Amino acid sequence: MTDEALALEIKKIIVESLALEDIAPEEIETAAPLFVEGLGLDSIDALELAMSLEEKYGVTVGDDPDENQKIFYSVESLAQFVTVQRS
Amino acid sequence: MQSRTDESPVAWDRHTAHAFGDFLRHVGGLARRLDGPAGARILLDTTSAYAFAVGMFAVARVGGEALVPPNRQPGTLRELRSLCDRVLRDRGAASAAPESAPAVALDPLAHSGEPWPAELDPERPVVQLFTSGTTGRAKEIPKAWCHLDEVVELERRIGVDLPDQTRIFATAPHQHLYGMLLRVLWPLATGRMFQAESLLRPEELLPRLADTPASVLVATPAHLRHLVARPELCDLRGRVLRVISSGGPLPPATAASVESALGVPPVEIFGSTETGGVASRSQPAGRPTPRWSPFGQVRVRRDPGSGRLRVSSPFVSVGADPSLVGTLEFEMGDRAEVDDEGRFALRGRADRVVKIGEKRLSLEDMESRLREHAFVDDCALVVVDRSAEPRVAAVVVLSAEGRTALADQERRGLVQALQSQLAAHWDRVLLPRVWRFVAALPTDERGKLPQQAVLALVLERPTQPIILGGRREGDHLERELRVPTDLAALEGHFPGAPVVPGVAQVGWALAAAEELAGGELQLAGVEALKFKEMLLPGGQVVLEVELDRPRARVRFRVLAEGRELSSGRLLLLDAS
Numbered sequence: 320m321t322d323e324a325l326a327l328e329i330k331k332i333i334v335e336s337l338a339l340e341d342i343a344p345e346e347i348e349t350a351a352p353l354f355v356e357g358l359g360l361d362s363i364d365a366l367e368l369a370m371s372l373e374e375k376y377g378v379t380v381g382d383d384p385d386e387n388q389k390i391f392y393s394v395e396s397l398a399q400f401v402t403v404q405r406s
Numbered sequence: 407m408q409s410r411t412d413e414s415p416v417a418w419d420r421h422t423a424h425a426f427g428d429f430l431r432h433v434g435g436l437a438r439r440l441d442g443p444a445g446a447r448i449l450l451d452t453t454s455a456y457a458f459a460v461g462m463f464a465v466a467r468v469g470g471e472a473l474v475p476p477n478r479q480p481g482t483l484r485e486l487r488s489l490c491d492r493v494l495r496d497r498g499a500a501s502a503a504p505e506s507a508p509a510v511a512l513d514p515l516a517h518s519g520e521p522w523p524a525e526l527d528p529e530r531p532v533v534q535l536f537t538s539g540t541t542g543r544a545k546e547i548p549k550a551w552c553h554l555d556e557v558v559e560l561e562r563r564i565g566v567d568l569p570d571q572t573r574i575f576a577t578a579p580h581q582h583l584y585g586m587l588l589r590v591l592w593p594l595a596t597g598r599m600f601q602a603e604s605l606l607r608p609e610e611l612l613p614r615l616a617d618t619p620a621s622v623l624v625a626t627p628a629h630l631r632h633l634v635a636r637p638e639l640c641d642l643r644g645r646v647l648r649v650i651s652s653g654g655p656l657p658p659a660t661a662a663s664v665e666s667a668l669g670v671p672p673v674e675i676f677g678s679t680e681t682g683g684v685a686s687r688s689q690p691a692g693r694p695t696p697r698w699s700p701f702g703q704v705r706v707r708r709d710p711g712s713g714r715l716r717v718s719s720p721f722v723s724v725g726a727d728p729s730l731v732g733t734l735e736f737e738m739g740d741r742a743e744v745d746d747e748g749r750f751a752l753r754g755r756a757d758r759v760v761k762i763g764e765k766r767l768s769l770e771d772m773e774s775r776l777r778e779h780a781f782v783d784d785c786a787l788v789v790v791d792r793s794a795e796p797r798v799a800a801v802v803v804l805s806a807e808g809r810t811a812l813a814d815q816e817r818r819g820l821v822q823a824l825q826s827q828l829a830a831h832w833d834r835v836l837l838p839r840v841w842r843f844v845a846a847l848p849t850d851e852r853g854k855l856p857q858q859a860v861l862a863l864v865l866e867r868p869t870q871p872i873i874l875g876g877r878r879e880g881d882h883l884e885r886e887l888r889v890p891t892d893l894a895a896l897e898g899h900f901p902g903a904p905v906v907p908g909v910a911q912v913g914w915a916l917a918a919a920e921e922l923a924g925g926e927l928q929l930a931g932v933e934a935l936k937f938k939e940m941l942l943p944g945g946q947v948v949l950e951v952e953l954d955r956p957r958a959r960v961r962f963r964v965l966a967e968g969r970e971l972s973s974g975r976l977l978l979l980d981a982s
Contacts, residue, residue: 361834
């Protein structure tokens with residue numbers, strides 16, 4: 320899967336699993352922050368999203384809160400994380 | 407309870423353990439820096455529970471009062487800052503400070519000095535907590551040490567039989583009373599160690615619990631729900647000795663999962679900011695849910711008029727007069743039935759205060775903030791249970807200005823404008839996630855707002871497409887639309903192969919023409935209708951509408967990637 324296709328797939332997971340109303344997957348900027356100032360996701364979304372990503376890709380994050388914050392920063396960082404974990 | 411020396415650890419933060427002697431020196435050093443007029447109000451903004459403890463005791467030492475922000479939204483911090491003389495902010499809070507947060511702040515851990523002699527005046531208010539009241543705006547709840555003395559009762563209920571080296575882990579925030587009591591004050595008072603960091607993800611928490619021979623987890627139902635989904639939880643049997651849950655009702659299935667993984671049923675605590683901890687219970691799997699059993703020194707009764715639970719104890723602080731200490735009574739927002747032995751069962755909330763992600767929200771308070779926006783004439787909020795966690799939904803009657811904004815901009819811009827009005831004051835988890843814009847709110851025969859009817863509006867499938875953007879020139883409108891996948895018109899059309907019916911597209915064209923006309927239009931007929939290609943749910947299209955006033959007609963086209971999917975003319979009775 321190309322980076323772009325993976326990024327789009329993650330965007331679809333975000334929109335569907337979090338039931339976002341006013342945005343299509345294609346409209347999420349790959350490099351923009353997902354939480355607070357960017358897409359505006361919150362702490363409940365963070366847990367839901369982690370579960371959806373695990374279901375879909377079988378990936379789990381590590382035990383370092385700072386590192387996890389970096390992984391969940393944007394679609395780009397999530398895609399990178401998924402790629403590295405699956406390779 | 408173990409005896410404590412200077413070297414006994416009290417907390418650990420990432421890789422650093424803080425010994426009891428360090429703690430006293432941190433408090434002493436900070437108090438020296440803070441020394442000023444007694445009664446000073448100091449904002450205590452922290453992400454580390456250890457920095458919080460140092461700040462709280464140092465403020466008490468100088469005879470001040472620590473204001474504890476209920477959340478870290480810019481509007482909340484700004485409002486509390488205006489009530490304060492100084493700000494204490496630890497490194498974590500400073501690195502995640504909203505832009506509007508004041509810059510001049512002391513780090514509670516940057517000072518070390520003469521050890522604090524650990525003396526306290528039991529009856530003077532030391533912290534100000536904030537809670538969303540049963541009606542209206544956030545209320546200040548002052549707490550003196552005598553109110554927080556409840557840790558002795560908590561120890562009797564949850565602390566017995568725990569080994570000396572037990573460490574306290576928490577997902578509950580230390581800024582709220584439950585977290586403050588259980589994750590900070592209880593370990594401090596009983597010589598146990600607490601984790602200063604908040605570990606919110608199961609992936610962060612589980613390995614640390616696995617490395618700890620004996621621990622207690624102070625959690626919230628939302629986090630426990632995610633935690634029990636982890637198979638590794640079973641490996642912690644015999645290590646995690648007690649799980650405490652508070653902040654909202656714990657679903658019986660989650661309680662059962664905790665028990666089957668760890669071998670002990672979780673202990674639920676019921677309480678509030680005003681009352682402190684009121685009662686506890688455990689739900690052993692396969693047995694009927696037991697009643698709540700009040701803590702020592704706590705008495706409860708059912709108010710015969712309102713049916714609500716009335717709690718009296720020395721830990722109650724109602725906020726009216728902070729000098730009032732002793733046994734006070736407080737009427738809670740929860741309805742209850744109390745048995746002869748003083749145990750009780752809860753029967754739901756009596757007011758419009760809800761809990762989402764363990765955060766208390768007064769729907770009335772949020773509605774009144776929303777009504778302050780120029781786009782809003784009226785609104786009603788309800789809670790919907792769409793995903794794993796309940797969420798707030800907003801039904802809004804737009805003002806003329808709001809209707810213009812919806813026509814000119816896009817729905818998303820309008821929603822964002824309304825959300826940012828609220829985001830200044832509430833945690834993001836409380837912000838409405840579902841928005842419906844309606845012509846009028848439903849009313850019942852008494853002129854009251856029927857919650858069921860509001861909920862129905864929210865759950866109703868949409869009839870209109872989602873407006874993504876567009877432009878208007880005179881009587882010509884071009885609009886980018888997306889077809890919602892749950893569009894009402896897709897119902898039965900057709901099972902397994904949903905297609906947007908032509909009549910729905912005609913309806914959208916008419917609605918757009920009404921916007922151009924600025925009022926209702928009467929449809930006399932349609933002609934030259936062509937449906938060349940199917941319009942599928944989720945599709946993105948451009949709707950072109952032209953209002954021909956002299957000839958009382960509307961021409962419309964639906965396009966996708968330059969191809970025409972459908973077109974036609976609407977004949978009007980009158981379009982002048």
